[in-house]
Amino acid sequence: MSTATTILIVLCLGLVGYLAGRFRSVKLSSGTPQSLHSRPGYYGWFVAICATMPALLLLTAWVSISPAIIDNRVFDTLPDAVQTLPDSDHALQMSKVNAVAQGLSRLTAEQRQSFESGSEDLRELMAQTGVAVAGDIESYMPAAATLLLEQRAASANYRTLLVLVLAVAGFCYAWIQVGPQMRARNRVEAVVLGMLIIASSIAILTTVGIVLSMISETWRFFSSVPPMEFFFGTVWDPRFAAAGDTDSVGQFGLVPLLAGTLYIALVAMVVAVPIGLYAAIFMSEYASPRLRSVAKPLLEVLAGIPTIVYGFFALVTVGPFLRDISAQINGLVLGEVSSFIQAQSVLTAGVVMGIMLIPFVSSLSDDIITAVPRSLRDGSLGLGATQSETVRRVIIPAALPGIVGALLLTGSRAIGETMIVVLAAGVAARLSINPFEPMTTVTVKIVNQLTGDLEFTSPQTLVAFALGLTLFFITLGLNVYALYIVRKYREEYE
Amino acid sequence: MSDVTTTPGLVSGTTQPKRDIGIKKRYAAERRFKLYGLLAISIGILFLLLLMWSVISKGYTAFQQTAINLPITFSEDIIDPKKERATNPQVLMMANYPRLARDGLLAELGIDPTDKKNRKLVRAAGKMVSAGSRVQLRELVVADPSLIGKTIPVWVLASGDVDSAFKGQVDLSVEEKRRKISDQQVAWMNQLAEDGTLVKRFNTGLFTFGASSRPETAGVGVAIIGSLYMMLIVLVLALPIGVAASIYLEEFAPKNRWTDMIEVNINNLAAVPSIVFGLLGLAVFINFAGLPRSASLVGGLVLTLMTLPTIIIATRAALKAVPPSIRAAALGVGASRTQMVFHHVLPLAAPGILTGTIIGLAQALGETAPLLLIGMVAFVVGYPSSPMDPATALPVQIFMWANEAERGFVERTSGAIIILLGFLAVMNITAILLRRRFERRW
Numbered sequence: 001m002s003t004a005t006t007i008l009i010v011l012c013l014g015l016v017g018y019l020a021g022r023f024r025s026v027k028l029s030s031g032t033p034q035s036l037h038s039r040p041g042y043y044g045w046f047v048a049i050c051a052t053m054p055a056l057l058l059l060t061a062w063v064s065i066s067p068a069i070i071d072n073r074v075f076d077t078l079p080d081a082v083q084t085l086p087d088s089d090h091a092l093q094m095s096k097v098n099a100v101a102q103g104l105s106r107l108t109a110e111q112r113q114s115f116e117s118g119s120e121d122l123r124e125l126m127a128q129t130g131v132a133v134a135g136d137i138e139s140y141m142p143a144a145a146t147l148l149l150e151q152r153a154a155s156a157n158y159r160t161l162l163v164l165v166l167a168v169a170g171f172c173y174a175w176i177q178v179g180p181q182m183r184a185r186n187r188v189e190a191v192v193l194g195m196l197i198i199a200s201s202i203a204i205l206t207t208v209g210i211v212l213s214m215i216s217e218t219w220r221f222f223s224s225v226p227p228m229e230f231f232f233g234t235v236w237d238p239r240f241a242a243a244g245d246t247d248s249v250g251q252f253g254l255v256p257l258l259a260g261t262l263y264i265a266l267v268a269m270v271v272a273v274p275i276g277l278y279a280a281i282f283m284s285e286y287a288s289p290r291l292r293s294v295a296k297p298l299l300e301v302l303a304g305i306p307t308i309v310y311g312f313f314a315l316v317t318v319g320p321f322l323r324d325i326s327a328q329i330n331g332l333v334l335g336e337v338s339s340f341i342q343a344q345s346v347l348t349a350g351v352v353m354g355i356m357l358i359p360f361v362s363s364l365s366d367d368i369i370t371a372v373p374r375s376l377r378d379g380s381l382g383l384g385a386t387q388s389e390t391v392r393r394v395i396i397p398a399a400l401p402g403i404v405g406a407l408l409l410t411g412s413r414a415i416g417e418t419m420i421v422v423l424a425a426g427v428a429a430r431l432s433i434n435p436f437e438p439m440t441t442v443t444v445k446i447v448n449q450l451t452g453d454l455e456f457t458s459p460q461t462l463v464a465f466a467l468g469l470t471l472f473f474i475t476l477g478l479n480v481y482a483l484y485i486v487r488k489y490r491e492e493y494e
Numbered sequence: 495m496s497d498v499t500t501t502p503g504l505v506s507g508t509t510q511p512k513r514d515i516g517i518k519k520r521y522a523a524e525r526r527f528k529l530y531g532l533l534a535i536s537i538g539i540l541f542l543l544l545l546m547w548s549v550i551s552k553g554y555t556a557f558q559q560t561a562i563n564l565p566i567t568f569s570e571d572i573i574d575p576k577k578e579r580a581t582n583p584q585v586l587m588m589a590n591y592p593r594l595a596r597d598g599l600l601a602e603l604g605i606d607p608t609d610k611k612n613r614k615l616v617r618a619a620g621k622m623v624s625a626g627s628r629v630q631l632r633e634l635v636v637a638d639p640s641l642i643g644k645t646i647p648v649w650v651l652a653s654g655d656v657d658s659a660f661k662g663q664v665d666l667s668v669e670e671k672r673r674k675i676s677d678q679q680v681a682w683m684n685q686l687a688e689d690g691t692l693v694k695r696f697n698t699g700l701f702t703f704g705a706s707s708r709p710e711t712a713g714v715g716v717a718i719i720g721s722l723y724m725m726l727i728v729l730v731l732a733l734p735i736g737v738a739a740s741i742y743l744e745e746f747a748p749k750n751r752w753t754d755m756i757e758v759n760i761n762n763l764a765a766v767p768s769i770v771f772g773l774l775g776l777a778v779f780i781n782f783a784g785l786p787r788s789a790s791l792v793g794g795l796v797l798t799l800m801t802l803p804t805i806i807i808a809t810r811a812a813l814k815a816v817p818p819s820i821r822a823a824a825l826g827v828g829a830s831r832t833q834m835v836f837h838h839v840l841p842l843a844a845p846g847i848l849t850g851t852i853i854g855l856a857q858a859l860g861e862t863a864p865l866l867l868i869g870m871v872a873f874v875v876g877y878p879s880s881p882m883d884p885a886t887a888l889p890v891q892i893f894m895w896a897n898e899a900e901r902g903f904v905e906r907t908s909g910a911i912i913i914l915l916g917f918l919a920v921m922n923i924t925a926i927l928l929r930r931r932f933e934r935r936w
Contacts, residue, residue: 189832193746199738200747203760203806206799210770213777275534282531299538302545304922306860308889309549309911312896316904317548355541362538386520388527409765416767418863423896443769443863450776450867464867468773472766479765483758 003063006160007056010167014052017171021047024178038185046184049191050174055167062159070151077147079140096138101145101152210472217465224459225252230466236429236440238449238460252463254470256429260346260439264425265414267350267435268357273407275354276361281391283362284369296366303359311423314352319343319424322351326436341436342426349425350435353417357410364406368399368489402489408482412475418443442467549911556909559697559710560652560660562623562686564598567645568635572597574642586636595627595650596620602691603682618678624651626711651699652692654709654902656683660694663901700909704875705886705894709902712895714910716874720790720885721859727794727881728801728858733851735798736805737840743806744813745835764803771800772864780868787869788884796868797858804857808850812843817936845932852925856918862889888914 022044029036036043071094075083082093178184222230233253279299283292326341341347372395380390396403426438427448449464570577573589599619600607607616627650634648635641651657655674658664660683670677686692703713739760747753775796779785785792816839824834865871870890878885886894892914895907 185830189830192832193742196738196742196746199735200740200742200756202735203739203756203763203802206763206774206802207759209778210766210774213774213782214770217777275537278531278534279538282528282535286528286531287535295535295539298542299535302538302542304856304860304918305545306862306889306914306918308860308862308892308896309545309915312892312907312911313545313548315896316552317544355538355545358538358541386524388524389520391527412765413767416769418767418769419893422863423893443767446769446773447863447866450773451869451871465773465777468770472770475765475767475770476762479762480758483761 002156003059006059006163010052010055010059010163013167013171014048017047017051017174018044020171020175021045021178024175025180025184028178029180035180037181037183038188042184042188043178043182045188046182047171047174047178049188051167051171053191054170055163058166059159059163062155062163066155066159070148070155073151074144074148078144082140097141097144097148100141101148104142104145105149214465214469214472217462218469221459221462221466225463230254230463234431236445238463250460252459252466254442254467256431257440257442257445257467258470259431260425260429261415261441261443263435263439264346264350264353264421264441265411267346268353268414269407269411271351271354272357272361272410276358276410277365277403279358279362280365280369284366285387285391285395296363299359299362302356303363305356307356307417307419308423310352310356311419311421314348314420314424318352319345319348322348342438344424344426344438346425346435346437346439349421352424353414353420356417356420357414360410360413361406364409365399365403368402368406368486369395371402372398399489401485405482405485405489408478408485412478412482415478416443416471416475418447422447442471446471549908549915552904553908553910553912555661555663556700556905556912557697558661558694559699560657560692561649561695562599562602562652563647563691563693564595564602564623564650565645566594566598566631566648566650567601568594568631568641568643569597570642573635579639586639587632589632589635591628591631591635592620592623592625594631595623598648598650599623602686602689615678618676619682622653622656622679622682624653624710625708626651626706629711649695651710654900655679657710658901658905659683660687660692661905663905697909700906701913704877705873705891706875709898709900709906712903712906714888714891714913716877717886717888717891717910718913719877720793720870720874721888723790723878723881723885724794724797724887725855725859727791728797728855729851731794731798732801732805732854736802736851736854737809737847739802740806740809740813741835741840744810745839746831760803760806763799764807767863768800768861769863769867771796772867774799775864775868786882786884788872788874788886789882790870790878790885790887791881792868793865793870793885793887794881796864797861800861800864801854801858804854805847805851808853809843809847812846812850813839815846816842842934845928845934849925849929852921852928856921856925859921860889860914860918862887862893865890866893888917 022040025036025038025040025043026033033040074097075090075094078093082090085093230252231254233251234255235251235253236256237251239250279295283296287295320343322341322345323339323343327337327339330340331337376394376398377390380394381387385393421441421444425440425444427440427444428438429440429445432439446464446467449461449467572593573579573591574585576585579585596616596619597607599622600616603619605612605615605619630650631648652660655664656679659666659675659680664673664675666673666680675683683692699711700713701718702715703711704716706712743753743756747756775792779792779795780787820838820842821834824838825831829837865887870886871894872884872886874884874886888910892907892910895903895910898907
């Protein structure tokens, strides 16, 4: 029986359990519902939970663990010549066996017969079923594949049986338990609370998953490239990862990527910070409610536009515009028309990223500026300061820690931004201080190294995880510090 | 303000109080400051308009497609010269359908394809019809084999170059050799347009086609289905988990180290670069759990993890906004804490939760970077029938088209962006309307 059918049966049993539990509790209360500890529905839920939850947990565990066990067993039966192969080949052999098994399971009775009598070539037979097996089919593979199929069938049978037995057992246990004295509500609520706790720890699990998965892959990367070369190398030249060839180790210097990332982020901040800050100040101190109600949502639309759209904007509009205008300027000044800004450049990516960041700066600082207590403002105005003097000499200093926090958050966003730089910053990894030339960033290289044909053993792909980990820790540091500042500042005025 | 005394014009006045002297300067500074603010906002809005104008002016033409109404003769000599279609169905699949379209066009133009002298013209005419006509005509014939031998009018797509030229996007003043469409083809195009056989029609293909290397047969159909699967997965997973997590944190959690850690964690996850989630998905869901690459299931899971913090933060704000008196009243009449939350607090917070969820979904819909890493950059022609099949997503499709050089793809990219922004606008406006309609202030 397939997993889906099993789940369906268990769920049906749960539904029956709900109705049965409800009915039984009402019946046992013999006409006086007040005598029940909990309301009838809770008894129903209790039976339903007992019937479904252990069964479904078992099913999940079985489905996630059994394939590994079966694969191991089948692998043990393979000839010694295969067993002594290096680890990376084990997976390849097993995937072939898997493919053969998949093909065998699709054969019709007629085809099967011709296979067993050995009259037809297995490979051709496989092709007929639509399964392509990479490489040669070794002589031991059909036997292993048959064993695999047998084991799988047996596992599925045991699984269905055990799961259903567990479901029925849970049902019966709960059915017996139901009675006026039983505290059904407390038990159901305990389960609900448990589920809430599990849901809330998924956030932690995600972080742990990010860190663990990246550390393990980074570890593998550092086994072929020394960390010193990665962190302090000034040349990025990973070469191509030829399939099966892990000898060609290029140079993986982080420095040019990090320089490009920080440079572009800096340009973006130079664009975004003044515009965003002034917009926030105007919005909170000067704008009439009507202007505010129009301008604020309009600016926030900028934050809702996907970054790929900004990337395209940079690629087809801003980049060519900057290139052409630089050619015009050159023509006016030097008399020869040639552009000194390239279409893909630090400037293009930085400016467009800056536009994207304007609403972040403005809405974050707007919140912080409005949080400055009224009394400070009134005090300053009362002493005869103009509004702008109040803003510059009282409000901004009072809000400074919060604004710095907001800027740090914005900076971490600029560093982690991907699509704009992928399309607008270029792919050439080099160290340069000329903002009119292309540079590349950490995120661009992560995308470059991981799109296309992959083999997860070469340093060329594993380096992406090292880059990702670096990026994660940089932004994590910025975020934690910024949140700390913002929080501390907020508490001061509350 | 030491410079006050040196200001000319006021020195002569003896009774004037000195402190008023700098007021002009200060007011000028005030006006300047206000102007900077206004300027900043206008620059922001200007950028927004520029962005929109850039996308729309390049993209609106993508919603129209040039098509030619040709009398197609389904000649048996071309489709099935050996007359074996009754025994071998492969014949109908392999036939030379583009030739049918080409001959139809030649007939319309009055050129004899059998004449050897016309060979160049024949080839030029053949390039005016999209290669997508192969699939279109094949489907017609396979669906109704009795068409063979008949002549019926069929709307055939014009090729990408003719399409661009007809929309006026090709600079015809350029030397003939340096553009992709010849003077002869332009002349034919104008002739057909005058006859009314070549017209611009609404481009349904943009919404239905899958990936293609030719602009005229490329569409976002597969991408929309893929994005839809992912949004469903995000909704089904992120909404319950997010709401459950925020209920626990807001209503039940004791204030201790563990809950503090969860809080900090959620705030951090909201600010982690999206590409890191892509790496997580690659390492955990594909390498470790063995799920297929390019599947919308993996994309959905990754986007779920990304959207969770947004939903949790919005839900917690909505729960916080429910006044404590409601909780006290529920507890006072004997409800348990769970009953209080699920019967009273949660329904009152539902509009806020819904708004937050829609905004989270809109973010997830526009996300590209993590999907690139889990292999959604796939050339998928056929519709995915389940979330386990290879698919692509709307923003990823935009990314792939943005890298294509042909003129027709720039137009398509902008068209796809308009579609994406349309979806986002609908979602966000729904969220705003919901908030306006159901928002309650206590």
